[in-house]
Amino acid sequence: xxxxxxxxxxxxxxxxxxxxxxxxxxxxxxxxxxxxxxxxxxxxxxxxxxxxxxxxxxxxxxxxxxxxxxxxxxxxxxxxxxxxxxxxxxxxxxxxxxxxxxxxxxxxxxxxxxxxxxxxxxxxxxxxxxxxxxxxxxxxxxxxxxxxxxxxxxxxxxxxxxxxxxxxxxxxxxxxxxxxxxxxxxxxxxxxxxxxxxxxxxxxxxxxxxxxxxxxxxxxxxxxxxxxxxxxxxxxxxxxxxxxxxxxxxxxxxxxxxxxxxxxxxxxxxxxxxxx
Amino acid sequence: xxxxxxxxxxxxxxxxxxxxxxxxxxxxxxxxxxxxxxxxxxxxxxxxxxxxxxxxxxxxxxxxxxxxxxxxxxxxxxxxxxxxxxxxxxxxxxxxxxxxxxxxxxxxxxxxxxxxxxxxxxxxxxxxxxxxxxxxxxxxxxxxxxxxxxxxxxxxxxxxxxxxxxxx
Numbered sequence: 001x002x003x004x005x006x007x008x009x010x011x012x013x014x015x016x017x018x019x020x021x022x023x024x025x026x027x028x029x030x031x032x033x034x035x036x037x038x039x040x041x042x043x044x045x046x047x048x049x050x051x052x053x054x055x056x057x058x059x060x061x062x063x064x065x066x067x068x069x070x071x072x073x074x075x076x077x078x079x080x081x082x083x084x085x086x087x088x089x090x091x092x093x094x095x096x097x098x099x100x101x102x103x104x105x106x107x108x109x110x111x112x113x114x115x116x117x118x119x120x121x122x123x124x125x126x127x128x129x130x131x132x133x134x135x136x137x138x139x140x141x142x143x144x145x146x147x148x149x150x151x152x153x154x155x156x157x158x159x160x161x162x163x164x165x166x167x168x169x170x171x172x173x174x175x176x177x178x179x180x181x182x183x184x185x186x187x188x189x190x191x192x193x194x195x196x197x198x199x200x201x202x203x204x205x206x207x208x209x210x211x212x213x214x215x216x217x218x219x220x221x222x223x224x225x226x227x228x229x230x231x232x233x234x235x236x237x238x239x240x241x242x243x244x245x246x247x248x249x250x251x252x253x254x255x256x257x258x259x260x261x262x263x264x265x266x267x268x269x270x271x272x273x274x275x276x
Numbered sequence: 277x278x279x280x281x282x283x284x285x286x287x288x289x290x291x292x293x294x295x296x297x298x299x300x301x302x303x304x305x306x307x308x309x310x311x312x313x314x315x316x317x318x319x320x321x322x323x324x325x326x327x328x329x330x331x332x333x334x335x336x337x338x339x340x341x342x343x344x345x346x347x348x349x350x351x352x353x354x355x356x357x358x359x360x361x362x363x364x365x366x367x368x369x370x371x372x373x374x375x376x377x378x379x380x381x382x383x384x385x386x387x388x389x390x391x392x393x394x395x396x397x398x399x400x401x402x403x404x405x406x407x408x409x410x411x412x413x414x415x416x417x418x419x420x421x422x423x424x425x426x427x428x429x430x431x432x433x434x435x436x437x438x439x440x441x442x443x444x
Contacts, residue, residue, distance in 0.1 A: 013329065020334045024357045032399060044347075124300055126348050126349075180405075262307055
């Protein structure tokens, strides 16, 4: 039996539609105000927890489709885990070497690279509608927290995927570095103080506040910098794809992320933030 | 005026769920092949509104937007309100156009897709999120690509929604 919502042109139908639209506006204003509060909640991830099997099923179909379009990806979970651990250990060795050199001249302690973590499978991704986020199949049950950083191995390098913004018991949501609202402290050619900003246009991010007088070339590596508060320094963010016209003061730099987010299957989730 | 065949609550939920799952699975693949992947849930909201009236449009928009907000990383209400607005206006538009086929109605209503861009931008700014889709607003070419891709997707989904409307 079909129960009609809108059977024609009755006046009360329009009234109901207007009332619902008003309710939607009110909800959005409340949601916006709540989002501005300085609290972190994971209620959305908790609500998604019962849907985990369905998300994993849909995610496997998506992975198969992506692989069929972009070529077979033979990486296994254990191989990815070993690759990630190796790349992180190599990055840590680099970081400790830099630390040693810095300690010679200053007493300030630089960042320590987190190596302990867990490997997670990407179950879903949302790359549209003004947001670029991933869902992973690990949550608070294995010590994944809000703020945990998410990495991937690109060759022998550790590259940034994003950070956990909501953590449910078995599902967590990751805001990727391509999300329009994502900002990461970045360095290029050894100079820091720049901002890696999420994608405003297609799949390219931007590197902001790079002075015009600094020499930049296509293919330059963009790394996380030592002045950030979330990611350890030295992690790969991407490569310079091309230079725009820019302003009189700053370059207009478009960066291709190091991690192909649409193809990624496994990620490494480490403890939140960086220790000093 | 057109004699519209009513849709049921269950069919609205079905259409929304299928749209969300399709966006889940298909959008990353389309994103690799096209300059901008169409936002399938938004297209479904537009098509439902344009073919069924404002109440359908606003209910479908609210439900779809809520799910997109739930699954995404933005504040609750950004997509909910923006999609409800698109669905409502698409439904209002259907009152002033002749009883054309569904696909034609969707094409006529397609410019309303553009409202989604400033609506989400404004709501995200209110929530303190820095300008999603701001780049698409500022650059004409991606904005045009956004409209064209979603228009094509909306026309393609309209026959499926017609089946949902007409089958007993």
